[in-house]
Amino acid sequence: MLLYVDSRRSKLFKAVRGVRVSTDKGSLNADDVLGLPWGSKVKLSTGVEAYVLKPTLNDILMKGFRRVTQVVYPKDISFVINLLSIAPGSKVLESGVGTGFMTAALAYHVGASGKVFGYEVREDFARTALRNLRLAGLDDRVDIKVRDIREGVDESGLDAAFLDLPDPWEALQEVRKALRPSSPAVIFTPSANQVMKSLRALRSGPFLDLRVYEVILREYQADPEALRPRTLGVMHTGYVVFFRVV
Amino acid sequence: MLLYVDSRRSKLFKAVRGVRVSTDKGSLNADDVLGLPWGSKVKLSTGVEAYVLKPTLNDILMKGFRRVTQVVYPKDISFVINLLSIAPGSKVLESGVGTGFMTAALAYHVGASGKVFGYEVREDFARTALRNLRLAGLDDRVDIKVRDIREGVDESGLDAAFLDLPDPWEALQEVRKALRPSSPAVIFTPSANQVMKSLRALRSGPFLDLRVYEVILREYQADPEALRPRTLGVMHTGYVVFFRVV
């Protein structure tokens, strides 16, 4: 559940007996909200009003997931989901899994009939990702292997692939074997040098429709009498390299 | 099917007997590609090589849809899908439908078990949107009504709403009635004035979690020896206003 106090304060919590949720505006017993319909107004210990909301995917990612790596932000997650044409039922390859933000988003969109096959070299990352996916109720749609993707992919005939690795260019032939010909894939990478290396590798292999993007998000102060972008913000996360395998 | 010639030339076509596909690099008989697997290499009449690819959602939207209004671009479509937490099975309200870009994307992500309820005042727009949705094979997931949303929404208990109207602030109470409490909704609007009017209306009603965003996309020249953003591009499409109903 999401306890929404105001635009700066909201908290994700598990609605189980005995849990107490604290915010700097007051606290709440989970017992008191069990059974309430979504959107109910409640009172914190201090008398401050709050709301009990159904969390969105982003609420769960941003407020519930334990982070162990640099994560992929919603602005990039959503753009990649679109480029990869993820639909209910899609079978998707991912490497590395890291904290599991992208894994969760992929699992969310492929639905109960789809599957995400994740490769992650570090066991501790894989374990945290799985814990996060369980929190989101998405773990049954995900199959995580602790393995370097360059050592081989077990699957074939997949619909799309997402690579967030230090050396994505070394994984391209495995991606190609795993995907059905004509399928889309995306590399997400922070520096222009890695984009160049990826493009060079993609150009020499049998890959098509190479494209490079960057998504810049500006959040505004939501004040109708002083509308303006927030002063400080995230200027850069990474570059998105799109391609198709044949 | 998508006939991919090179990074500047690709064409969406229906693979039916007798159809001839032309590009400025040569043409092709659809008969010759019927039955070929995705990703097959073919030769155009001129000897130029091309590929037969499975179209992504964006290929269909950008190359197949007939346009009758200003459309919502993939950068915004994907960000909104994410904000609205659209999943397989979601029931979504949309107004207006216009050319049907956003309708198609919503229908794509809600899957066979979900539904999009679209309100559109102009019958000619509704007709074109339906034709476009049929082309994408998504028409059975969409229910379009030729009606001003302010005259009333038939549905209730929906999961999310998307508004792309000249006066979105006049539709807020209907949105509220149609959505389950705590559900997310988005207004997409081109000018700062409309954002302000929307925020004023949202602040006076029972709406929560107001946020305003702008997504800027930069496409790069995909050349590893001369990596740089393209010189000209789309600097602005619209502002994204997020809120939740209670």
Add this chain to the structure above:
Amino acid sequence: MLLYVDSRRSKLFKAVRGVRVSTDKGSLNADDVLGLPWGSKVKLSTGVEAYVLKPTLNDILMKGFRRVTQVVYPKDISFVINLLSIAPGSKVLESGVGTGFMTAALAYHVGASGKVFGYEVREDFARTALRNLRLAGLDDRVDIKVRDIREGVDESGLDAAFLDLPDPWEALQEVRKALRPSSPAVIFTPSANQVMKSLRALRSGPFLDLRVYEVILREYQADPEALRPRTLGVMHTGYVVFFRVV
């Protein structure tokens, strides 16, 4: 003088006998660098090498000026200097003066033969600005009056005007009287609401060539093996509204 240690550490100091300059990499006696040519390499108390550099205008603004208000950043300062067509000899009107960043930049570019006439309602701001201008050696080119510009401008026949006020639209007629017909002027303002109000006032008065801009600066990590924009940064400072008086 600017003591440059590395890309994160540099310090502006006055090279006078007895002064000691401290950095977190070591300290230096000003006495030891008196008389050294610009660009000389020196050793800090810790043995760390540093350089004695001639400060640029920005070094003085960013590292030397005491700040009492929100300041105008170099990205906006330079764009405005350009729009206003400031040249050696220009006579410029400014209101308000605030911390004096823009005042100093204007004074720098008008040279010894030009003049900046600054209006500032708050005496404490005016005093700090004057102190800052003295530090930059530019005070003799500036004439600061503690006065609300709406109460009247003493000068006439000026070449350009810069307004950084909460209500710039109320100062337009005074700006018009002070400038020679056909001269350029700029309003700098943080919110879209203020831009709208300014445009409405400009449209009703005898003003021409209205334009609105926003300058976004991205600073990159200057690493040739990992070139990428810095993760966090300034997303917004203000909008630049240009016009000409007739």
Add this chain to the structure above:
Amino acid sequence: MLLYVDSRRSKLFKAVRGVRVSTDKGSLNADDVLGLPWGSKVKLSTGVEAYVLKPTLNDILMKGFRRVTQVVYPKDISFVINLLSIAPGSKVLESGVGTGFMTAALAYHVGASGKVFGYEVREDFARTALRNLRLAGLDDRVDIKVRDIREGVDESGLDAAFLDLPDPWEALQEVRKALRPSSPAVIFTPSANQVMKSLRALRSGPFLDLRVYEVILREYQADPEALRPRTLGVMHTGYVVFFRVV
């Protein structure tokens, strides 16, 4: 003189006897405006009203200069002038000169007591630049040599340098010899690859304070009832690499 008709139509012309200025809203005899003060309202042949304005530096660059190369835009020109700390009296090195946009801006700001030393390998470019500078009345402050800067610079003790060359990294040692130690210099270059090569060369030589920037300009529709950035625009011109010589 600048003939200003409306926000989309303005024309730079020489006010000499017998000249006729045409716009798509009507024409004007230069004879009729000779002697009129700046800002005067005039009538075109069609009865449409227009204004006679004193051109700004940008009016002259953008509307008067004949272009033979890719030019440097005002957003970058102004930012570079600021980084280079150009003041009245500055002596500046430039290579290549190209169309002369940057040359003119430098000459404008160094004033009558300063000087710009321009190196340009192509004689035809040098000739056009000189013609352009004459039009702007700035040619006496500029000394253009038809020479590859790598063959040697005649000047020394200069205050700043601007490089807009395909291989700027090959000119660094000549820049170093020409500038006084501690002086600022800027490389302007379109691709990330050239930025990397420049940074590598700068890191190995005796150069300090390396910084990389990108200036993004958004122009808004100046309509107070529909304020929004223009839909299409320039997404990229070039990267700005700053350094200091010692």
